[in-house]
Amino acid sequence: MTSTSGVSQAIETLAKSFSGSLLRPGEAGYDEARKVHNGLIDKHPAVIARCRGAADVADAMKFGREAGLEIAVRGGGHNVAGKATVEGGLMIDLAQMTGVHVDPKTRTARAQGGVTWGLYNRETQVHGLASTGGLISTTGIGGLTLGGGVGWLMSKHGLALDNLLSVQLVTADGKLITASQSENPDLFWGLRGGGGNFGIATALEYKLHPVGPMVTGGLAAHPFPKAREVMRFFRDFGGSLPDEMSTLAALTHAPDGSGMSVAAMAAAHFGSLAEGEKAVKPVKAFGPPVMDAIGPMPYSALNSMLDAGYPKGALNYWKSNFLAELSDQAIDTMIDCFSRCPTPMGAMVLEHFHGAVTRVPVSETAFPHRSPGYNMLILGQWMDPKDNVRCVSWARESYELMRPFMGKGRYVNYMGDDEATDAVAAAYGPNYARLRELKAKYDPGNVFHLNQNIRP
16 A cells, blocks of 8 residues: 555545545544445545545446555445445446436436435426336445346336446446447346446436326334234235236334334335226225325335335444245244334235346356345344344344245345355356356456446
8 A cells, every 4th residue: 555645645635636636634524424224334445535426437347456555436325334435445336427318218317426315306306217226226326236226117127237238337457338238248248237346336327217206105004012923915916917907025023113013015116097096905904003104106106115124333233134935934034033022113924026127048147146035135134233233133033044945045135244145146046157257367466346346
């Protein structure tokens, strides 16, 4: 690593052409800029390069390499593992790169790497268009898409990465290149699931689909003693859904702050409102629920309705895996685990995989999880650091108890920072060897290693 004085001199040189801002410890704005969504992560970069465009990103990349600094890349900053920041290194921050251009004639959108799904949906929904985006609107498009992109529209239009047309990328040597089906197609394959391993996505281009602006969706909640019936209904109801319908279920806590445990089911339908009303009738009628908020709503509201449950700065520890099926025994184990949840912000979530997302061949993109089933998330979330040990312990213990019901797959976007060394290989399964070859081609020095790392 270059000496402190050498780094300072290099920063002064970079600042002459840099259009964004370069922040160091103690300077105005530094403390806010260094924070990521997960309050459990508390790191102090030596310098934060708040970029305004691709040229800034390329120059920051070259500066970091020349200064010998470890490099982290922040898009939305949502990733639970906290890989977007670094202790004593360089954070390349895209948060101010928020441009979105929508072409309604070609039904495409091009968005900069700092855009969140809330910003993206705001621009596309003006035209009644959408791409599959995150379940939480404050999530960044870059990290979510490159790692997969689970979202409400995945049963009808596939994952976020299945909607990707091209990526503008700054590589490890500071070059700006494009990856698409026609340019660097090998890299484009790897970017669709391979996360931040190959470079910094400064712009992403998506195909758009007619969606909304009004759709049918929402949440129904039931008393926790009814959890077994709710989860069985969720399983059985989901067995024959059309592509237009997506569902998820959760053992969670009432949103009123009471801390009351509930069993909830969310549903969304992307056909006509008349078709949607008919499609969600069984969900509304089952129980009946103690809370029923399912009905016509703006698509953008559907994408933000869970935001309040994931506040910035909350302490987070997650464990996640795919379930091939939802057996009665798996349901009973989930309920037993959740009954011991020590935090009123904790949850156990099941995201249902069916439809379009399951009809893409495993080898077509780097993301290999294309079988019908459920993505299970054990969400440990709390506010008081005094609860760290018991909340982390609960998530880990619950994960071990659920292990007998797990399939082979893991979703890299939900993986934490304490995973076993073979977890990434397991997450990519049959595509891992090809990803390692790509890594050796595009980042042989593993400069981009603050991620769910694919070793060259």
